[in-house]
Amino acid sequence: MIGEVPDTQIGQEFASRRLTHEAGIHRPLQAGICGTKRRGAESIVVSGGYKDDEDFGHVIVYTGHGGQDSSGNQVSDQSLDDAGNAALITSYLEGLPVRVVRGAHSGSQWAPAQGYRYDGLFRVTRYGSKLGIDGFLIWQFRLESYEGTPLPEPVQQETLADLEEAAASGNELVPAGNESPERVSTSVQRIVRSSAVKRQVKAWHDNCCQICAVQIEVPGGSYSEGAHMQALGRPHNGPDITGNVLCLCSNCHVMLDAGAIVINDDLSVIRGGVEVGVLRTHPRHVLDMECVRKHRERWRQD
Amino acid sequence: MIGEVPDTQIGQEFASRRLTHEAGIHRPLQAGICGTKRRGAESIVVSGGYKDDEDFGHVIVYTGHGGQDSSGNQVSDQSLDDAGNAALITSYLEGLPVRVVRGAHSGSQWAPAQGYRYDGLFRVTRYGSKLGIDGFLIWQFRLESYEGTPLPEPVQQETLADLEEAAASGNELVPAGNESPERVSTSVQRIVRSSAVKRQVKAWHDNCCQICAVQIEVPGGSYSEGAHMQALGRPHNGPDITGNVLCLCSNCHVMLDAGAIVINDDLSVIRGGVEVGVLRTHPRHVLDMECVRKHRERWRQD
Numbered sequence: 247m248i249g250e251v252p253d254t255q256i257g258q259e260f261a262s263r264r265l266t267h268e269a270g271i272h273r274p275l276q277a278g279i280c281g282t283k284r285r286g287a288e289s290i291v292v293s294g295g296y297k298d299d300e301d302f303g304h305v306i307v308y309t310g311h312g313g314q315d316s317s318g319n320q321v322s323d324q325s326l327d328d329a330g331n332a333a334l335i336t337s338y339l340e341g342l343p344v345r346v347v348r349g350a351h352s353g354s355q356w357a358p359a360q361g362y363r364y365d366g367l368f369r370v371t372r373y374g375s376k377l378g379i380d381g382f383l384i385w386q387f388r389l390e391s392y393e394g395t396p397l398p399e400p401v402q403q404e405t406l407a408d409l410e411e412a413a414a415s416g417n418e419l420v421p422a423g424n425e426s427p428e429r430v431s432t433s434v435q436r437i438v439r440s441s442a443v444k445r446q447v448k449a450w451h452d453n454c455c456q457i458c459a460v461q462i463e464v465p466g467g468s469y470s471e472g473a474h475m476q477a478l479g480r481p482h483n484g485p486d487i488t489g490n491v492l493c494l495c496s497n498c499h500v501m502l503d504a505g506a507i508v509i510n511d512d513l514s515v516i517r518g519g520v521e522v523g524v525l526r527t528h529p530r531h532v533l534d535m536e537c538v539r540k541h542r543e544r545w546r547q548d
Numbered sequence: 549m550i551g552e553v554p555d556t557q558i559g560q561e562f563a564s565r566r567l568t569h570e571a572g573i574h575r576p577l578q579a580g581i582c583g584t585k586r587r588g589a590e591s592i593v594v595s596g597g598y599k600d601d602e603d604f605g606h607v608i609v610y611t612g613h614g615g616q617d618s619s620g621n622q623v624s625d626q627s628l629d630d631a632g633n634a635a636l637i638t639s640y641l642e643g644l645p646v647r648v649v650r651g652a653h654s655g656s657q658w659a660p661a662q663g664y665r666y667d668g669l670f671r672v673t674r675y676g677s678k679l680g681i682d683g684f685l686i687w688q689f690r691l692e693s694y695e696g697t698p699l700p701e702p703v704q705q706e707t708l709a710d711l712e713e714a715a716a717s718g719n720e721l722v723p724a725g726n727e728s729p730e731r732v733s734t735s736v737q738r739i740v741r742s743s744a745v746k747r748q749v750k751a752w753h754d755n756c757c758q759i760c761a762v763q764i765e766v767p768g769g770s771y772s773e774g775a776h777m778q779a780l781g782r783p784h785n786g787p788d789i790t791g792n793v794l795c796l797c798s799n800c801h802v803m804l805d806a807g808a809i810v811i812n813d814d815l816s817v818i819r820g821g822v823e824v825g826v827l828r829t830h831p832r833h834v835l836d837m838e839c840v841r842k843h844r845e846r847w848r849q850d
Contacts, residue, residue, distance in 0.1 A: 300782060300783060302782060305781065305782060307782055307783045338806075339806070372779055372784075372805070373806075374784070374807065374846035374847060375846060375847060375848055376783075376845070376846065376848075383848070386783060388781075388782070388783070393695035393696055394695055394696060460799065462799055462802055462803060462808075463803075463808055463820055464802070464803060464806035464807070464808040465806060465807050465808060465847070466806075469802055469806070477674055477690075479607065479690075480602060480604060480607060480609055480690070481602060481609045481678075481688060481690070482674075482676070495798075495799050496797075496798030496799050496801070496802055497762065497764055497797050497798050497799045499798070500764055500766070500771055500798055501764060501765075501766060503674070504640075504641070504675075504766035504767060504768075504771070505676065505766070505767050506764070506765055506766040506767060518765055543678070544676035544677060544678065545676060545677060545767070546677055546678075546685070
């Protein structure tokens with residue numbers, strides 16, 4: 247349920263939330279975030295319900311869930327314990343894709359003129375809290391579309407006229423809705439997306455590094471990376487199975503990938519030529535010793 | 549000199565190495581790799597000079613430099629001390645783009661029919677060593693084009709006929725030249741590209757983490773990440789200056805980005821609510837305290 251939904255196209259329109267529900271694109275009828283802390287967020291609806299939301303097309307600043315009264319005013323602080331907010335943090339930590347549905351509302355050139363529209367997969371690249379417009383704490387998530395995802399047709403062409411006017415007047419202040427922030431993936435971002443295989447390995451080890459035992463704790467959970475020993479694809483062609491994946495902290499992952507760490511057949515760990523300990527194991531996590539060996543041979547220097 | 553060259557288009561053709569030199573696309577007249585260990589690789593030429601090279605279009609398995617005799621046979625082991633090979637490792641560690649020039653040669657459907665062709669920017673996503681076809685140790689680098697980079701027109705259409713024949717015969721073995729390995733960036737890869745600003749900060753600190761003092765050592769160098777405290781782009785709009793960047797190990801970077809680590813105005817470091825030490829400094833690295841404060845406030849939970 248994470249990722250693309252069969253038989254649905256980017257740009258497909260839906261007249262109502264009932265229809266996005268029936269298509270499996272966004273299943274809840276009211277909540278803006280579909281997901282759980284354990285599995286991550288499946289989908290969100292961007293519909294102008296939060297005053298602090300900002301939509302730049304390829305980048306969306308999305309306000310978390312909670313703290314509003316029935317008329318849409320923020321009346322209390324938002325919390326990371328909220329299931330929807332916790333789901334988006336899991337999506338961030340695991341690098342999982344989130345389906346984005348935009349709903350019609352005024353003030354955004356990227357919203358559809360009516361109803362709802364599925365606009366493709368985004369990743370959560372950042373989050374943080376701030377005091378919102380109404381003076382209460384809100385959590386915000388930056389989502390970026392995957393490269394290659396087409397932008398919808400903008401609906402408010404008059405903003406372009408505003409832009410030209412501003413340029414002509416020598417005023418460089420660009421209306422917020424027209425700015426196109428740089429995609430983080432081209433400059434900054436850590437993108438270590440978890441597959442189902444990696445998530446299984448990480449779950450067995452409870453995000454504890456199999457090499458150095460570090461468990462990176464972050465607000466809302468803990469973080470680790472699934473590392474293939476024998477890399478997928480050419481030229482190594484490793485298998486995408488749990489026996490080929492280790493649960494590592496980011497530092498040990500860097501060192502494994504660069505050959506600073508290799509593992510012997512007796513599971514002793516060699517770092518920088520020195521034995522530094524033994525790989526931590528889990529009874530259900532059976533390593534494929536062929537993968538251990540092939541990783542080690544990739545770094546032979548004889 | 550890293551990245552795109554002004555006035556040159558992807559797909560542009562050059563009749564000779566002299567002309568790629570004059571255009572600044574690939575400056576050496578003979579060497580296949582242009583670059584240094586300190587700055588990374590500017591460009592490579594893929595021209596069939598190494599038997600172990602493989603070209604899949606968006607993915608290239610490129611053999612490092614050295615160990616060949618004048619007739620192109622591998623007669624000794626390759627070394628990471630070779631300047632070109634060391635340059636490609638720096639490109640990998642720093643996430644820097646490498647210009648790829650393909651030269652005409654038989655056996656690759658992605659090579660131009662004659663002369664040389666600039667085919668855009670690639671990143672080094674992996675490397676390792678193996679025994680080459682001639683029985684000596686070689687180093688190989690996996691390069692992947694950036695998403696959105698167009699593929700050149702393949703020249704050997706007969707391989708498609710081979711494919712159809714294989715499919716018709718029920719033989720699923722696909723000729724190597726036609727395989728299109730998954731881009732690692734969509735599933736696995738750490739991409740923390742260093743800008744000039746980040747590289748300066750990392751150089752000042754010699755890749756030692758300013759929070760935990762770890763220096764990640766890998767064959768061919770050491771590794772750290774430049775971390776913006778106040779993130780670039782919406783909604784935080786942090787400045788891209790050295791005062792806004794910390795030199796961190798990957799683990800501390802994850803924690804800084806997720807708010808598990810914040811820094812006080814006296815540079816004491818708070819991790820998980822507990823003071824764990826003081827930020828390491830360098831006399832030339834003057835922090836912008838506004839950025840320190842804004843990062844901290846992004847994680848307020850009052």
